[in-house]
Amino acid sequence: MECTLVKKLISKTLKIIKVRDELKTSIKISNSHICNRLHKCFCKIFENREVTTKILLDIESILDYVEDEINIGHWSKVPLDLRRTYTIASFIKMVLCLKFHKNNIDINKLREILRCIDKGLLLGAPLKNNPELLTKAATILSKSIHEHFPEHSLIIESESGGDLKSDEVCNQPQFMFSNIDALEIDFITLPSLEHFSVYFRNQHPLKLQGCIDHWPARTKWKNIEYLIEMAGDRTVPVEIGTQYVDENWSQKLMTLKEFIEKYYIKKEDCIGYLAQHNLFDQIPELKKDIGIPEYCTLCEDYDNFCDPEINCWFGPGGTVSSLHYDPKHNLLAQIYGTKQVLLFAPSDTQFLYPYEETLLRNTSQVDPMMPNLELYPNFKKAKMYKCLLNEGEVLYIPKKWWHHVIALDRSFSVSFWWQ
Numbered sequence: 001m002e003c004t005l006v007k008k009l010i011s012k013t014l015k016i017i018k019v020r021d022e023l024k025t026s027i028k029i030s031n032s033h034i035c036n037r038l039h040k041c042f043c044k045i046f047e048n049r050e051v052t053t054k055i056l057l058d059i060e061s062i063l064d065y066v067e068d069e070i071n072i073g074h075w076s077k078v079p080l081d082l083r084r085t086y087t088i089a090s091f092i093k094m095v096l097c098l099k100f101h102k103n104n105i106d107i108n109k110l111r112e113i114l115r116c117i118d119k120g121l122l123l124g125a126p127l128k129n130n131p132e133l134l135t136k137a138a139t140i141l142s143k144s145i146h147e148h149f150p151e152h153s154l155i156i157e158s159e160s161g162g163d164l165k166s167d168e169v170c171n172q173p174q175f176m177f178s179n180i181d182a183l184e185i186d187f188i189t190l191p192s193l194e195h196f197s198v199y200f201r202n203q204h205p206l207k208l209q210g211c212i213d214h215w216p217a218r219t220k221w222k223n224i225e226y227l228i229e230m231a232g233d234r235t236v237p238v239e240i241g242t243q244y245v246d247e248n249w250s251q252k253l254m255t256l257k258e259f260i261e262k263y264y265i266k267k268e269d270c271i272g273y274l275a276q277h278n279l280f281d282q283i284p285e286l287k288k289d290i291g292i293p294e295y296c297t298l299c300e301d302y303d304n305f306c307d308p309e310i311n312c313w314f315g316p317g318g319t320v321s322s323l324h325y326d327p328k329h330n331l332l333a334q335i336y337g338t339k340q341v342l343l344f345a346p347s348d349t350q351f352l353y354p355y356e357e358t359l360l361r362n363t364s365q366v367d368p369m370m371p372n373l374e375l376y377p378n379f380k381k382a383k384m385y386k387c388l389l390n391e392g393e394v395l396y397i398p399k400k401w402w403h404h405v406i407a408l409d410r411s412f413s414v415s416f417w418w419q
């Protein structure tokens with residue numbers, strides 16, 4: 001059976017290349033140092049001969065080399081061609097590994113291959129002539145893992161027994177919230193586009209109710225087994241530590257299932273947060289469970305309008321996103337759980353003490369829940385707004401508005417950034 005599975009996988013994945021020449025062209029335009037070595041590995045995909053360990057080591061060392069190059073300097077400065085090379089090499093490694101293990105493939109090997117493809121999706125860049133190469137490859141692999149090894153996929157290992165019910169950071173969030181000395185922002189149930197545009201034009205935050213009730217995600221994603229079935233084996237970046245400004249904060253790659261077991265169900269000593277990750281480009285099947293709110297079509301410059309950037313924010317109670325602003329408009333949709341959001345207008349920036357380092361200029365040094373007024377005396381001049389974002393509600397955060405977000409219990413939010 002394994003052998004047939006591998007044959008099917010190879011033939012399915014090779015169909016994604018559509019025309020062999022497409023990938024060949026991409027290899028030619030990629031980094032010239034490794035172009036020849038990569039091309040040799042590529043040709044092995046189509047040969048009828050056995051894949052040797054040497055070829056596997058070759059493709060592995062190409063990936064290591066490109067990864068090191070990618071990790072030099074700031075992410076925004078990494079040449080796209082270098083990232084495309086990583087995409088191609090990841091794909092080639094997948095097919096070579098499948099061929100190499102064709103007689104004794106098991107779930108662990110398939111998972112390892114899927115991890116390699118996900119790493120390709122995270123570090124690589126879409127190919128010009130085949131932008132969905134790795135996305136489709138990952139879908140094929142992930143589906144066959146579930147079809148062929150269903151019994152392995154859904155078991156959640158949680159030493160604590162995995163109580164999914166008790167995760168409230170605060171038993172009475174409503175009460176705590178009402179103690180915060182801030183203005184509560186307006187809320188409207190299902191505002192018309194015209195009504196919403198008043199807030200958009202005035203750049204004022206608004207809580208919208210009743211807009212995402214029809215999303216399948218509202219019911220489906222509460223079922224953790226559904227998420228594991230759709231994405232449990234997929235590798236995602238997890239933020240470890242309470243806040244990204246803390247010294248001991250870091251980011252780790254792990255599978256969604258590992259994240260759920262370690263940080264979502266069982267409580268590790270530190271917080272893990274699957275934050276600001278474009279899960280929906282990585283796993284398009286999940287995108288079918290949500291929609292793009294029509295409010296995102298309002299914009300200031302229709303010539304430069306593009307689709308919103310969609311990110312997921314999935315984690316246990318207690319995650320904190322430090323006070324910061326983003327350069328785009330935002331609709332933060334609460335699929336489930338409750339978040340407390342504190343907001344400040346851009347005109348109050350002078351009272352919020354942003355960090356001076358370039359990378360943190362959009363982040364305030366003040367913790368608005370416990371401001372140190374000796375260090376930051378002008379903070380008291382800032383006008384604070386507050387919002388309790390409950391399940392099914394959507395918060396409009398105008399661009400450059402400062403926001404501080406705490407999850408009061410297990411929570412899944414989706415943000416739509418647009419300009």
Ligand SMILES: O=C(O)CCC(=O)C(=O)O
Nearest residue numbers: 313321326332405413415
């Ligand atoms: O939900 C969070 O933790 C933060 C959300 C956020 O900062 C954003 O959507 O821009």
